[in-house]
Amino acid sequence: MVVHLNFKSGVPVYLQIVQQVQSAAASGVLRPGDALPSVRVLAEELRINRNTVSRAYAELEKEGVLELRQGSGCFVKVPSASPLKRSARADRLATELDAVIVQAHHLQIADGALRSLLDERLADFHQRQRDNG
Amino acid sequence: MVVHLNFKSGVPVYLQIVQQVQSAAASGVLRPGDALPSVRVLAEELRINRNTVSRAYAELEKEGVLELRQGSGCFVKVPSASPLKRSARADRLATELDAVIVQAHHLQIADGALRSLLDERLADFHQRQRDNG
Amino acid sequence: MVVHLNFKSGVPVYLQIVQQVQSAAASGVLRPGDALPSVRVLAEELRINRNTVSRAYAELEKEGVLELRQGSGCFVKVPSASPLKRSARADRLATELDAVIVQAHHLQIADGALRSLLDERLADFHQRQRDNG
Amino acid sequence: MVVHLNFKSGVPVYLQIVQQVQSAAASGVLRPGDALPSVRVLAEELRINRNTVSRAYAELEKEGVLELRQGSGCFVKVPSASPLKRSARADRLATELDAVIVQAHHLQIADGALRSLLDERLADFHQRQRDNG
DNA sequence: GTGGTCTAGACCACA
DNA sequence: GTGGTCTAGACCACG
Numbered sequence: 001m002v003v004h005l006n007f008k009s010g011v012p013v014y015l016q017i018v019q020q021v022q023s024a025a026a027s028g029v030l031r032p033g034d035a036l037p038s039v040r041v042l043a044e045e046l047r048i049n050r051n052t053v054s055r056a057y058a059e060l061e062k063e064g065v066l067e068l069r070q071g072s073g074c075f076v077k078v079p080s081a082s083p084l085k086r087s088a089r090a091d092r093l094a095t096e097l098d099a100v101i102v103q104a105h106h107l108q109i110a111d112g113a114l115r116s117l118l119d120e121r122l123a124d125f126h127q128r129q130r131d132n133g
Numbered sequence: 134m135v136v137h138l139n140f141k142s143g144v145p146v147y148l149q150i151v152q153q154v155q156s157a158a159a160s161g162v163l164r165p166g167d168a169l170p171s172v173r174v175l176a177e178e179l180r181i182n183r184n185t186v187s188r189a190y191a192e193l194e195k196e197g198v199l200e201l202r203q204g205s206g207c208f209v210k211v212p213s214a215s216p217l218k219r220s221a222r223a224d225r226l227a228t229e230l231d232a233v234i235v236q237a238h239h240l241q242i243a244d245g246a247l248r249s250l251l252d253e254r255l256a257d258f259h260q261r262q263r264d265n266g
Numbered sequence: 267m268v269v270h271l272n273f274k275s276g277v278p279v280y281l282q283i284v285q286q287v288q289s290a291a292a293s294g295v296l297r298p299g300d301a302l303p304s305v306r307v308l309a310e311e312l313r314i315n316r317n318t319v320s321r322a323y324a325e326l327e328k329e330g331v332l333e334l335r336q337g338s339g340c341f342v343k344v345p346s347a348s349p350l351k352r353s354a355r356a357d358r359l360a361t362e363l364d365a366v367i368v369q370a371h372h373l374q375i376a377d378g379a380l381r382s383l384l385d386e387r388l389a390d391f392h393q394r395q396r397d398n399g
Numbered sequence: 400m401v402v403h404l405n406f407k408s409g410v411p412v413y414l415q416i417v418q419q420v421q422s423a424a425a426s427g428v429l430r431p432g433d434a435l436p437s438v439r440v441l442a443e444e445l446r447i448n449r450n451t452v453s454r455a456y457a458e459l460e461k462e463g464v465l466e467l468r469q470g471s472g473c474f475v476k477v478p479s480a481s482p483l484k485r486s487a488r489a490d491r492l493a494t495e496l497d498a499v500i501v502q503a504h505h506l507q508i509a510d511g512a513l514r515s516l517l518d519e520r521l522a523d524f525h526q527r528q529r530d531n532g
Numbered sequence: 533g534t535g536g537t538c539t540a541g542a543c544c545a546c547a
Numbered sequence: 548g549t550g551g552t553c554t555a556g557a558c559c560a561c562g
Contacts, residue, residue, distance in 0.1 A: 004232075004235065006232065009144065010143070010144035010145055010148045010149075010551080011142060011143045012141075012143050012553060012554090013553080013554075014250055014554085015553095020239065021233070021237075023236060023239040023240050024239045027239055027240045027241040028241065029239055029241075031215050038247075038533085038534065038535085039213055039534080039535065039536095040533085040534080040535095046558085047552080048555090049217065049554060049555040049556075050535095050555085050556090051536095051537095051553095051554070051555060051556085052553080052554060052555075054266045054535075054536075055553085055554090057535085058535090058536090068534090068535060068536095069534080069535080070534060070535055070536085070561060070562075071533075071534040071535075071560095071561055072533095072534065072535095072562075073533095073534065073535085074534090074535085081206045089240040089241075089242060090240075090242065090246070092236070092240070092249055093229050093233065093236060093237055093240065093242065093247070093250060094250060094253075094254055095139065095142070096229075096232070096233050096236060097233060097250060097251055097254045097256055098137075098139070098257075099142070099229070100226060100229050100230060100233060100256070101138065101254055101255060101258050101559075102153065102258075103153075103156055103225070103226060103229060104226055105258070106134075106156040106157040106159065106162055107156055107159075107160040107162075107222040107223075107225060107226065107549040108160050108162055108222070109222060109223060109226065111255050113223070114226070114251070114255070115248070115251065115252075117223055117226060117227065117230060118230055118247070118248065118251060119248075120227075120230055121227055121234055122234060122247070125231070125234045125238070127236075130216060145543085145544060145545085146544085146545075147544080148547085181545085181546090182545060182546050182547080184545075184546065184547085185544085185546080188544090188545090204533060207534095270498070270501065272498065273490055275410065276408075276409070276410035276411055276414045276415075276540090277408060277409045277410055278409050278537080278538060279538080279558090280538075280539085281409050281537075281538095286502075286505065289502060289505035289506050290505045292506065293505050293506045293507040293554075294507060295505055295507075304548085304549065304550085305549080305550065305551095306548085306549080306550095311534075314539080314540090315539060315540040315541075316540085316541090316550095317538095317539070317540060317541085317551095317552095318538080318539060318540075319410070320550075321538085321539090323550085324550090324551090334550060334551095335547095335549080335550080335551090336545085336546055336549060336550055336551085337545095337546055337547035337548075337549040337550075338547075338548095338549065339548095339549065339550085340549090340550085355506040355507075355508060356506075356508065356512070356516055358502070358506065359499065359502060359503055359506065359508065359513070359516060360516060360519075360520055361405065361407070361408070362495075362498070362499050362502060363499060363516060363517055363520045364403075364405070364520055364524070365405065365408070365495070366495050366496060366499060366521075367520055367521060367524045368403045368419065368524075369419075369422055369492060369495060370401075370492055371524070372419055372422035372423040373422055373423075373425075373426040373428075373488040373489075373491060373492065374426050374428055374430055374488070375429065375488060375489060375492060375522050377437060379489065380492070380517070380521070381514070381517065381518075383489055383492060383493065383496060384513070384514065384517060387493055387496045387497055387516075388500060388502055388510050388513070390497075391497070391500045391501075391504070395434060411558085411560085412559085413559080413560085414558075442550060447560085447561090448560060448561050448562080449561095450560075450561065450562085451559085451560060451561080452561090530551090
């Protein structure tokens with residue numbers, strides 16, 4: 001589980017963390033009982049303030065995704081208890097795709113070209129996956 | 134030139150306007166001399182406060198993308214000596230697409246499903262375009 | 267309505283504000299509709315950060331004591347709707363008195379001396395009240 | 400020397416200990432050479448973490464009020480050349496009493512009621528003292 | 533070492 | 548001008 005931040009997007013950093021952990025938990029990448037990096041460690045990795053991570057974790061705890069234990073750390077709670085349905089997961093992606101489509105429209109990139117670009121990036125992604133694994 | 138806002142994304146509204154006008158100008162959708170809706174009109178269209186539009190336009194003027202003329206309106210200035218080539222424009226999109234792909238991976242959504250989702254959202258987008266115009 | 271802060275007490279500043287406004291509202295010193303100093307103004311008066319006042323006001327709004335209106339300011343809501351009963355008001359004082367008693371005990375000040383001191387300070391307080399009004 | 404904690408006050412627990420030991424030492428209740436409960440014992444009495452007591456004692460040692468001797472315990476050092484006079488000790492209390500009086504004024508609690516409340520809390524305090532020891 | 537709280541600075545949206 | 552949000556630094560309580 002690696003969190004990627006985009007500081008230029010304008011999306012609050014703590015929200016980016018929340019969403020990515022949610023996604024990973026919902027999809028099964030994170031399983032119940034799995035430990036997450038401590039607040040301090042993740043903050044250092046991402047080079048952000050501890051409180052920003054803290055806020056993200058607190059939010060995730062409130063949602064029942066994580067369990068924070070004083071002194072011991074941070075653990076995944078109930079991903080499978082209420083995993084997002086496939087349709088709900090797709091909904092989350094839809095929002096991001098819509099933004100891409102608006103962007104493509106403004107850049108005058110036709111639908112066909114956008115589809116090709118997606119295929120290209122998908123191929124590239126899987127190639128990188130193979131290289132790393 | 135239509136601006137699409139997403140209030141749930143966490144991205145500041147004024148930034149969304151700035152980014153979309155920048156893209157449109159950079160890609161050639163907006164050409165030097167083109168008129169943009171006045172602050173008041175755009176604010177009403179988007180149902181947001183005029184100050185927010187004002188701020189976006191001010192930002193764009195500072196960047197040299199727009200020119201605000203007292204009493205006459207808002208016009209596109211020379212955005213760049215030469216509009217971006219198609220490949221350069223595609224590059225801009227690639228970064229965003231990559232984020233979507235990572236997200237899809239975390240959500241365990243297969244490539245095929247992602248392509249279908251793109252098609253669906255494209256259809257939806259064009260439908261909305263027809264409805265509005 | 268004047269707020270007095272004690273920075274050496276260890277009691278969170280925002281809490282001191284909350285308690286003093288609560289007290290004033292509960293006792294009728296503040297009446298429904300009364301305007302309170304804006305977040306910025308109070309922050310400047312007390313020489314603390316705006317967020318600290320903001321937090322106190324937010325807490326008071328959650329409790330139904332204040333109403334915060336975007337752009338217009340901060341107003342007292344329902345002091346008389348649910349004023350603290352006399353016993354409840356006394357309870358609040360009791361906590362503070364207990365602390366004084368513990369302190370007196372450690373300073374080896376006898377009960378009689380403490381009572382005399384209270385009388386002395388009460389006389390002093392009323393004298394100052396007369397001088398100011 | 401008994402320490403009284405108030406967990407609802409917002410004052411850091413370690414600070415409450417520091418303040419009360421300081422007062423007791425300054426007033427002469429604690430005299431040079433007197434032994435204080437060990438960190439472990441006091442922590443158990445007050446039902447708080449040993450680290451919290453440790454921190455309070457460390458603070459007091461830094462101020463020269465206590466002396467911690469490895470393996471033997473915790474002793475009062477010379478607190479001040481001359482214990483505070485009664486009037487000086489009363490001055491310390493006056494400040495706190497003044498705050499109580501202002502609070503009572505805000506709560507519209509009359510002088511007589513305040514005096515009665517003091518008597519009540521004094522009785523309660525002495526009762527607790529008898530119960531504990 | 534762990535998570536939690538308080539205060540603060542910068543920025544956002546709105547009237 | 549108004550209140551609200553996001554990020555950060557310092558400190559607290561606990562294991």
